[in-house]
Amino acid sequence: MWFDRANVYQIYPLGLCGAPEYNDGVCEHRILKLLDWVEHIKALNMTCVLLNPVFESDKHGYDTRDYFRVDCRLGTNEDLKKVCDAFHAAGIRVMLDGVFNHVGRGFWAFEDVRQKKWDSPYKDWFHLSFDGNTEYNDGFWYEGWE
Structure with a gap:
């Protein structure tokens, strides 16, 4: 496979940009700053960039709210497309980091559980107990890794 021979340049866009x-909900087109890095990364003979992570999240990126939208702190899906197109034009592949078995408190299904508790059809998506509580006073306990 191509990735067996890839030289990967890792970027954490929330930090670099x-x-x-x-996440305050304000859309800023920060991810476009990566366009300034394309030639540098190409000059290093990199064949791939790994963007960790870019999906809409609450704070650090791995507490995802929406896997179909770029984090508004970075810009829009169209901005990400421009960045990917620029890397592709330079012969550099793009990988997106995503942890699809972990979400943030702002994820829509978790919000539904917070509102409806045991009546939520999504309660079994999460490892939680209605016999406890959290520091967020959700009315149920779950193990958070933060």
């Missing part, structure tokens, strides 16, 4: 720590 100067995004605020918490």
Whole structure:
């Protein structure tokens, strides 16, 4: 496979592009800053960039809210497409990091559980107990890794 011989350059866009720590919902086109890095990465003979992570999230990127949208702190899906197109034009593949078995508190199904508790059809998507509580006072306990 191509990735067996790939030279991968890893980028954490939320950090490199100067995004605020918490998602305030304000859309800024920060991911376009990566366009300035394409030639540098190509000159290093990299064949791939790994973007960790870019999906809409609450804070650090791995607490995903929406796997179909670029984090608004980075811009829009169209901005990401421009970045990917620029890397592709330079002969550099793009990989997106995603942890699809982990979501943030702002994920729609978790929000439904927070609102409807045991009546939520999504309660079994999560490892939780209605016999406890969390520091967020959700009315149920779950193990968070933060």
